Amino acid sequence: MEMALPETLLERELRATVSAGLFRSEREALQEALSTWLAVKPSRRLEAAIQMFRSGEVSLSRAAEMAGVTRWRLQDLMAERGIFQEVEVAPVEELDRRAEEIGELRGRL
Secondary structure (H helix, E strand, O other): OOOOOOOOHHHHHHHHHHHOOOOOOHHHHHHHHHHHHHHHOHHHHHHHHHHHHHOOOOOHHHHHHHHOOOHHHHHHHHHHOOOOOOOOOOOHHHHHHHHHHHHHHHHHO
């Protein structure tokens, strides 16, 4: 049987904000607290955006928007950390075949 840990002051304060009617739920209170913390600590927002990009949760453009920088600045910041954007490219044979198809289409015009 696992022993319950004593409730922390922070947990009691969280519950009290909901009881006082400041928030509809503890989840809402936590979301506002995290949002405020990230606004005050932009470097933390940047780290979160980079991590979400790396895990595939958001695109590069969305990560840059979240971090409050341009996508080019975000790419530079990631490159400084050795994080590079992977670009998927078709095999050379496939590219050659497509180029031939485009050439044939142009010849018909």
